Amino acid sequence: MVAELCRLQEEGLHVPELLNHDTGHPIKVRIRLERLLADTDARTITAGFPSHSSKGQFCPWCTIDYDEWVGAMLEGEEAPSRDADRHRRKSLSALPEAVPRLRPSEIESLRRDEAACLSALYKIPGWSSLHNAPVDVMHNLDLGLCKHFWVQTLVDGKLLDRAGLHVCKEVLQATTYPIGVTRISPDLGHTSGGTPTAAGWSVLSQYIMPVLIASAWTGLLLTSAHKTFHTAKVRMVKQGLADGVATEPTPASTSVASTSATVTRSTSTPTPVSTAASPNPERARKRKQKDKGKEKEKEPEFIKSVSLVVMLEAALVLASACRIAHSRVIDEPQLEVLQTSLKTFVTINATEIGPLWVPYNFHIALHIADQVRRHGPAWTYWSYPQERSYGLMKR
Structure with a gap:
């Protein structure tokens, strides 16, 4: 696809149905890729940016680190813009045919330190992933x-x-x-x-x-x-445990409440099986007695x-x-x-x-x-x- 886009941009295409009014010859049409329109995953993979789960340098347009962007935003700090020419050079160096060919560790370093991954779109003259792949x-x-x-x-x-x-x-x-x-x-x-x-x-x-x-x-x-x-997302639970929070749940609704987070592991007793719906009442009765003292343990939750x-x-x-x-x-x-x-x-x-x-x-x-x-x-x-x-x- 990139090879054809390059040919359409540089050589153009004669269209017999479109004739020049003066010469009567077919008009040559040149086509240039103006924008890449895609969701987050498709844009990052195609345009040579790190995936949404990457750490380090993760943003296509600024040089803030993943672990620092929230704190910087809360403090009103503005991250410097990423350099488009530098990103182009780094992405081209990650291509398999690049000379010298980079080792996997060097490609990983490019991703973490430069937010640059390989992108065949950079083979198109004048293409810039920073300028031509906007947020959808x-x-x-x-x-x-x-x-x-x-x-x-x-x-x-x-x-x-x-x-x-x-x-x-x-x-x-x-x-x-x-x-x-x-x-x-x-x-x-x-x-x-x-x-x-x-x-x-x-x-x-x-x-x-x-x-x-x-x-x-x-x-x-x-x-x-x-x-x-409430949330059971692992990263939130881990963060709550790392912060050394309490283990007692907070009230569900209060007029004045604390702002501290809590991680809790709650338990609940499963609903007994109805004997009326069971084809064997004796078996259902035994199951009910067996489950009476058994408690089902839930996943830990982050609550705040x-x-x-x-x-x-x-x-x-x-x-x-x-x-x-x-x-x-x-x-x-x-x-x-x-x-x-x-x-x-x-x-x-x-x-x-x-x-x-x-x-x-x-x-x-x-x-x-x-x-x-x-x-x-x-x-x-x-x-x-x-x-x-x-x-x-x-x-």
């Missing part, structure tokens, strides 16, 4: 930050309980939508509700999510209450009390960022609001829950404003048209 707002913001906040932070984190989800369902059932706007399933957050499309997550985060959260927490917000965030008012603020600044990122026309003051909103959202997640709770996509989102300055509004280069084409082809 659809994947990074709509399917990234918005989905992560609703699913993993609010629902899986148990900040929205069953009663809260029932309130959300009632609000969604009463919601009316303009023509052409993606509708959100009232069962959002329940297993039967499925998951929205990227457009659905966009609509949810821009307009509906703050209303759902405020409705579900109405009484608690009036008293500035806290709720306990978080302020519901602050989490609602996170939903509001995320909605602001999404609306600006989806705007057809954006000026510089709006870009500054976009950047401030995204920084506030990341800061709230990092301080209320923990620095490890903000993954790779949260940092990449902080470069959206710069990408818009370089390439124009995000709608001119996001993946929504391709996704709609895929849907049409499937039907």
Whole structure:
């Protein structure tokens, strides 16, 4: 593919159907690859950047280390921009045909120290992965930050309980939508509700999510209450244990709560098997007696009390960022609001829950404003048209 792209750019292609009005000869068309549009995994692999799970130098556009970016952001430090020419040279040196050929350890060092991996796209004259592979707002913001906040932070984190989800369902059932706007399933957050499309997550985060959260927490917000965030993610549990936190769980909901994190290992007794449903009542009775004293041990959890008012603020600044990122026309003051909103959202997640709770996509989102300055509004280069084409082809 790269060889053909080079030929189309340098030699061009005669198109018999297109004739020069003066000479009558076929017109030669030259084609240049302008942008690579892809999600995070495809962009990093194709453009010569480290994967989202890499340590050390991980960002395509700035020189901050993975272990330092959250602390630097909280302190207001700006990381220097990465040099495009240097990244090109380092990526080309990692190709198998490069002379001298690098050893695996040297290639690994390039990835960790320079955020450079091999990329055949650099064989194309004038190509720059830093300048021509922008952040895709659809994947990074709509399917990234918005989905992560609703699913993993609010629902899986148990900040929205069953009663809260029932309130959300009632609000969604009463919601009316303009023509052409993606509708959100009232069962959002329940297993039967499925998951929205990227457009659905966009609509949810821009307009509906703050209303759902405020409705579900109405009484608690009036008293500035806290709720306990839960997660069994290994990295969060390990961090909690490394910090030497307590082993007693905090209350589920209190008006004034501590901000310290907790790791707890809880137990629960399994539900006995009903004798009415068993074909052998005697066997079921023995199983019930056997299980009566047996306790099922759950995985350890990281839990922390978080302020519901602050989490609602996170939903509001995320909605602001999404609306600006989806705007057809954006000026510089709006870009500054976009950047401030995204920084506030990341800061709230990092301080209320923990620095490890903000993954790779949260940092990449902080470069959206710069990408818009370089390439124009995000709608001119996001993946929504391709996704709609895929849907049409499937039907």
